[in-house]
Amino acid sequence: MNAQDFDRWVQASLNAFEAALDDLVPAGAPAGLGEAMRYAVLGGGKRLRPLLVLASCAAVGGDSFAAMRAACSVELIHAYSLVHDDMPCMDDDVMRRGKPTTHVAFGEAQAMLAGDAMQALAFEVLTPDTGIAPALQARLCSLLARSAGHDGMAGGQAIDLASIGKQLDEVTLRDMHRRKTGVLLQASVMMGAACGPASTQATQALADYGAALGLAFQVVDDILDVTQDSTVLGKTAGKDQDANKPTYVSVLGLEAARALAQQLRAEAKAALAATGLADVSHLSLLADSVVERDN
Template sequence: MKDTFSTQRRTIDAYLDQHLPPAAAPPARLHEAMRYSVMAGGKRLRPLLALAACEAVGGAAAVALPAACAIELIHTYSLIHDDLPCMDDDDLRRGRPTCHKVYGEALALLAGDALLTLAFSWLASAHDCTAAQRARLVCVAARAAGSQGMVGGQVADLEATGQAPDEQRLAFVHTHKTGDLITASLQAGGIAGNGTDGQIAALAALGEQLGLAFQYVDDILDCTADAETLGKTPGKDTAAGKLTAVAVYGLEGARERATAHTAAAHAVLKARNWQNTLLGALAEYVTARTS
């Protein structure tokens, strides 16, 4: 499985490198900033989930590649904006200075805007997908990224900073700020792979549980890992008074809930006989990761 994931990561990186605007093309500084953030590496979890979901419903992974990489652009845009001083104010991402530390706040903001726009261009023009599939991909991504999805989760996260820990608000933030784009990745793979409505609904249910498990693990690692392991500044959320699972439940309580959401994800995989697929292996990684 590790070899397969390494191969798919290389395929994803090659597609991104080939289809992003060349760094030398005007406006060159903007394109440099876009490439700096997208090609910084990272886990490529969301595009990997999309490719695995496509295969799980019987499609060829290559069919989902444009949509998978579009989701990665949306994710990267969100990281650029999340790191800005007006948001989480972070200096380190993926083991190197954040986009705004290198290119300035204004250009970082515009680089994120450009990546989000480009993502929808890739979705709308995804080859090997029908017009109906492309329209559905656009709708899924827009819902996951907008005010009722990731952006709404970010707003709730900002509003909760410095407030008393609140279980319901935490669930909202985790579901939308992190979970919705993970769910959209799985749905996109299912749509591109021409999955049935039942299969795509199961992928959405899986995404909900994996997204929550992922964020619980993320909150735990923020308290237990170091900067070299994480590739970003550890302990910053706690120091800033952010709403986290550890703040609400304590470290052991957060671990218990991560385990519960992991079990729920595996129940979905088992019900669809997906536990021994690449999708099942990725689900294992999401919940057992150390960075």
């Protein structure tokens, strides 16, 4: 697949995804809650997690309706986590996706409620009355819940907050980032795979791909935090360094962090080669986009 074909696939997938998400996030939730929810999740972001769901589903020949619902649900979880992480009691950030953070735009209480509502909506989206078999609903909910909870995103954020001003070794840093960022990206891949008849071999190899990609994403994030400005990033640059948080750059150094990102990309592609699937080109090119991105 060439770059133009990939770009066309990305654009078509994102157009369908944005339309589906727009339909699912209610504008009419009471007392302005719907407005805050839509502000937080619509019309911004890289949408990497939904693309991973859709690409993984396509690779295994899965059900497109279930995959689109899964793509929306994982983005809702991601968006809720950003709303909460940006609040003054957590990372205290004022810019996200090139605009004021949700608590700046709507106040802290409304932002907290918007995050809560998006988290609940994510699981509502996965459990429609028709269109997704109950067993698949349960599998998708399990994958998403485990990635967002104490062993995943929430646990990673807890470690992150507890590590401010501390020196971490690479093993501990890797575990923190695996939980905080990597597991949800891996779950995106696995949710897409769950929508089709993936073999045990393919499922394990896709899990390995997701793990390598998830860590690569965070390594690149740490690199960009010290090499790009806020305008390019769409969020406050140098935030981790200013907050004295451990990162791959602070632990390994910039060049070693760059080398690690390349190594992880190679590991992700090796895992794809081990799937035995006929066409994993979308997933392979998404790995390239993660490592080569500038924001």
